[in-house]
Amino acid sequence: MSFEMTPALRRQGLVIVATLSAAYVASHFFRASNVTIGLDLMRDLAIGPEALGALTGAFFLGFSAMQIPCGFFFDRYGPRLTVFGMLVLAVAGGTIFTLAPGLPYLWAGRMLMGAGFGVMLIGSMVVISRWFPPDRFSTMSGWVLSIGLIGNLLATTPLAWAAEAAGWRVVFGGVVAFTAVAAVAVLAIVRDAPPGHPFLARRTETLGEMGRGFMEVLRNPKLPFILALNFTNYACTFTVQGLWGGPFLREVHGLTKIQSGNVLMGAVVAYQIGMLVFSPLDRVLDTRKWIAFTGTLTVAGIMGLLAVLDHPPAWVPVVALVAMGFVSSSSTMIMAHGRALLPDRLIGRGMATINASVMLGVACMQSLSGVILGWFEPLADGARSEISYRVLFGVLCAVLLTALAVYGRSTDVRPSDELRARAG
Numbered sequence: 104m105s106f107e108m109t110p111a112l113r114r115q116g117l118v119i120v121a122t123l124s125a126a127y128v129a130s131h132f133f134r135a136s137n138v139t140i141g142l143d144l145m146r147d148l149a150i151g152p153e154a155l156g157a158l159t160g161a162f163f164l165g166f167s168a169m170q171i172p173c174g175f176f177f178d179r180y181g182p183r184l185t186v187f188g189m190l191v192l193a194v195a196g197g198t199i200f201t202l203a204p205g206l207p208y209l210w211a212g213r214m215l216m217g218a219g220f221g222v223m224l225i226g227s228m229v230v231i232s233r234w235f236p237p238d239r240f241s242t243m244s245g246w247v248l249s250i251g252l253i254g255n256l257l258a259t260t261p262l263a264w265a266a267e268a269a270g271w272r273v274v275f276g277g278v279v280a281f282t283a284v285a286a287v288a289v290l291a292i293v294r295d296a297p298p299g300h301p302f303l304a305r306r307t308e309t310l311g312e313m314g315r316g317f318m319e320v321l322r323n324p325k326l327p328f329i330l331a332l333n334f335t336n337y338a339c340t341f342t343v344q345g346l347w348g349g350p351f352l353r354e355v356h357g358l359t360k361i362q363s364g365n366v367l368m369g370a371v372v373a374y375q376i377g378m379l380v381f382s383p384l385d386r387v388l389d390t391r392k393w394i395a396f397t398g399t400l401t402v403a404g405i406m407g408l409l410a411v412l413d414h415p416p417a418w419v420p421v422v423a424l425v426a427m428g429f430v431s432s433s434s435t436m437i438m439a440h441g442r443a444l445l446p447d448r449l450i451g452r453g454m455a456t457i458n459a460s461v462m463l464g465v466a467c468m469q470s471l472s473g474v475i476l477g478w479f480e481p482l483a484d485g486a487r488s489e490i491s492y493r494v495l496f497g498v499l500c501a502v503l504l505t506a507l508a509v510y511g512r513s514t515d516v517r518p519s520d521e522l523r524a525r526a527g
Contacts, residue, residue: 112297119230123289129285141349144209153477160467170225189219194283200275202272233296238518241383241391246378256368326444331506334464335464340402378432380432391439392514
């Protein structure tokens, strides 16, 4: 297919991506909400940090569990029907979570929400790969992530305000209703590929052929290096910004819920800005590997700084969290690097495999983080001690450095190489 698309088709592609991005907002809201209401859940349900870590990680367990099945769905049925069906599941999970009378129901609801929302990013990337040329992949993916992060913004100070005014269940109910509307919009607006794309004229693979295609993805010798960094990069960052960053600011540095929400909102805004800054850099610098490597190394340095500093003034962790938000947006290059290793016929299964490593890493890391903090005796008022958080930051730093040692052995795939191959 030629990517010399008409202006009308280009506009249609942008509308489709915008629709998927809007639905992605709800995914980010639900996955990040515990960082703001986590202490309230611990108090209301009389649970400790281990249970909160497991509850937060349940979203990512469901998310990662559905990646491989949805990869098959993407390649067989297309992203439109797959995303719609899974958003219906997310609505069911959100309803259970909102009405849950206790911890088991909360856990089940978050598990189902994670499973349902697990298709959003990969579904968007599959659509982008078919509606736009390869050198625009990271830029368009950056826009999807940036728009989706509005959900993270809403899960910070706005959620703190709304939860204090009306309770978190009322707020969650409203977002569940938004998700239902978004599901209908996906069904009505999204199209799997532009007219003339080979996907629309494909021969449906048998189950055996689909399985062999999946094994072809797993046998790709270049993929393990991508998976190693993907397993740890977002997991370590989100463990701070999506779970323990708020409690850390409140328990160690005395910030209020609203103040800590403001800091986390600033980190999300920095992440959004970073997405717009980093996502086109692969075309400018003609590299993906070294943008991802340098960004992750910087995040590890920030984690290490928080680990070694002994009760610094409050502005230091505030600046560190915001800076981490900006630099961690370089992680979009890891996905672009992985996508460049995959042929179009395997794009669904391949991208789902790569994203499964991301979300499985988050599930593992958030559960581990609760265990690490649970090793330390709480203070008299029940708060976690500063040393417990410093140990957590040190572990996260070590994990990132280990992953970088593996990823450093990967082979870069430059945008210029892709364009030359496509032209040839």
